[in-house]
Amino acid sequence: MTFSVGIIDSGKAYLPEKYAYRDYLQSNGMYVEAGDQNEILSMLRVQRFDVLIRFGGVLPPIQEYSDVAEIHEFHSASTGSFPTIKNLIKRVKSKRPAGRIFLNAFVEREFNFHDGVPHILRDMGASPRLLECRNCKLKKYDIVYAGSLSGRPGLWGVIDKLVKKGYRIGLAGKLDHRRSRWVGDRPEISWVGRLDHRDVPEFLKLGKMGLNFIPDKYPYPYQTSTKVIEYLVAGLPIVSNRYPWIETHSRQHGYRYIDLVNLLNGEYCSEEDDLIVDNAASFTWPEVLRQSNFCDFVLKVGAIS
Numbered sequence: 671m672t673f674s675v676g677i678i679d680s681g682k683a684y685l686p687e688k689y690a691y692r693d694y695l696q697s698n699g700m701y702v703e704a705g706d707q708n709e710i711l712s713m714l715r716v717q718r719f720d721v722l723i724r725f726g727g728v729l730p731p732i733q734e735y736s737d738v739a740e741i742h743e744f745h746s747a748s749t750g751s752f753p754t755i756k757n758l759i760k761r762v763k764s765k766r767p768a769g770r771i772f773l774n775a776f777v778e779r780e781f782n783f784h785d786g787v788p789h790i791l792r793d794m795g796a797s798p799r800l801l802e803c804r805n806c807k808l809k810k811y812d813i814v815y816a817g818s819l820s821g822r823p824g825l826w827g828v829i830d831k832l833v834k835k836g837y838r839i840g841l842a843g844k845l846d847h848r849r850s851r852w853v854g855d856r857p858e859i860s861w862v863g864r865l866d867h868r869d870v871p872e873f874l875k876l877g878k879m880g881l882n883f884i885p886d887k888y889p890y891p892y893q894t895s896t897k898v899i900e901y902l903v904a905g906l907p908i909v910s911n912r913y914p915w916i917e918t919h920s921r922q923h924g925y926r927y928i929d930l931v932n933l934l935n936g937e938y939c940s941e942e943d944d945l946i947v948d949n950a951a952s953f954t955w956p957e958v959l960r961q962s963n964f965c966d967f968v969l970k971v972g973a974i975s
Contacts, residue, residue, distance in 0.1 A: 673972060676719040677704040680727060686867050686896070687745065690795060690955035691723065691964075697956075698965045711735070720972035721768075729764040739971050740767040743792075747780040747889035749821070757781055769971040771964075776892045790967050794894045795958035796903040797867070801947065803875035803904035811840035811860065813909060814877030816870055817897055819843040823885045826852075828911075831934050832881075833858045839881075842873050874904050879928065882910040891915060898927075903950050909933055923949070 675695055679688050692702045703713055710722070714735050722732075723741045732738075742764060748756035761781050770789040772778040778791065813832060819825070819841065826849070832839060833856055844864045845853065853861045865873055874880065880901035884890045891913040898916060901908045908927040910916055920927055951957060959965065 672699070672701045673969065674701040674717070674719045675703075675721050675723065675968060675972075676710045676713065677702065677723045678707050678710050678725070679704060680707070680725055685725060685745075686797070687743075687792075687795070687955075688725075689867060690797075690959065694956060694959045695965065695968065700968075707732075714738070721968055723968075724767075726760055726764060728760050729767070731765040739769075739974055740765065741769040741771060741968065741971055742767040743771040744777055744781055745771075745773045746893060747777050749889065753888055768974045769967060771967075773894060776889070780889065788967070788971070790962050790964065792962040792964060793958055794896050794899045795955035796896075796900045796953055797871060798903075798951070798954040798956065799871045800874065800900055800903040801905075801951065801954070803871055803906070804947065806875040808876070809878045810838075810876040811878065812837040813879050813881050814840040814842075814874055814906070815881040815883075815897070816842035816865060816873055816900075819845055819849065822883060823887060825883050825885070828881075828883050828930065829859070835934060835936075840873065840877055842870070870900070871904070874900065874906065877906055879909050880904070880906040882908055882916070882927075883930070884911060884913050884916070886913065894919075899953050903953050905947075905950065 677688055677691055679685055688704055692704045695702045703710065711732070711734070719738060721739050721741060723743060726742055726744045729742050747753060748760065750756070757780055761783060766785060767787060770783065770787055771792050772789060774791055774793055778789070829839060837858065839859045841853065841859060841861045842863065842865045845861060850861070853859050862873060880897060882895050882897045882901070884895060892915055895915065898908055898910070898919070902925065909930055910927045911930045916927065
């Protein structure tokens with residue numbers, strides 16, 4: 671009988687890993703369904719899943735199906751006001767699952783579970799399709815940015831400074847009415863709206879450089895930047911402010927990035943520091959999941975039940 675996995679998406683966050691999990695598990699012979707909680711619970715009424723994967727937040731028991739083995743994933747420490755208290759609430763109020771996945775050691779440490787539940791660390795990956803961006807010579811933008819356009823204090827000030835320096839910028843993401851008017855008054859900025867994950871490679875390949883901006887606000891400076899991972903795979907030179915994670919990550923993996931302060935001051939850094947294709951491929955989802963033993967972990971959790 672085929673091993674089956676249900677992936678429950680809360681709908682509250684952008685989760686490229688949901689699609690990566692589905693594709694990877696299917697490629698390893700498993701039956702996988704991904705959807706919101708109502709969709710997956712409806713399926714459970716007519717079929718059984720060996721494992722459910724849920725993304726935290728607070729993850730209370732699903733009373734009707736408490737016998738199904740669960741993997742709880744924590745891809746970020748809590749954000750916003752009182753994050754430490756939120757971490758505590760999530761730890762105390764969530765069901766004790768059969769397994770857990772954490773983004774990295776920092777996230778694991780911040781939640782501070784000490785209940786003996788098996789876990790793995792699974793860092794961020796990027797679509798293998800982004801490798802194709804390296805073949806694109808026709809560039810429309812000097813700098814591209816795809817991601818959250820709110821909740822990043824200082825981001826709009828940086829974009830404004832880049833525009834005043836004459837850079838053509840491509841933006842992808844959700845804008846409120848006030849910001850959409852602000853963007854509309856600046857011909858140097860092209861806003862393409864919020865993109866489906868499948869359309870991100872087509873957008874990024876049009877940029878000469880990729881912008882990464884992380885505010886000095888817990889927990890962002892200590893967590894993996896999805897944008898950096900995508901730019902590395904796509905072969906885009908990275909423009910970024912300095913903060914702890916990128917300093918450590920760039921040193922460990924042997925790439926350099928363009929310091930945002932230097933760029934704004936006209937001290938342009940060479941674009942010759944992209945990772946070669948073989949090294950960049952190590953950041954694609956299939957390789958990240960292979961390195962983390964994700965498939966074996968899911969099977970072992972299912973065997974526990």
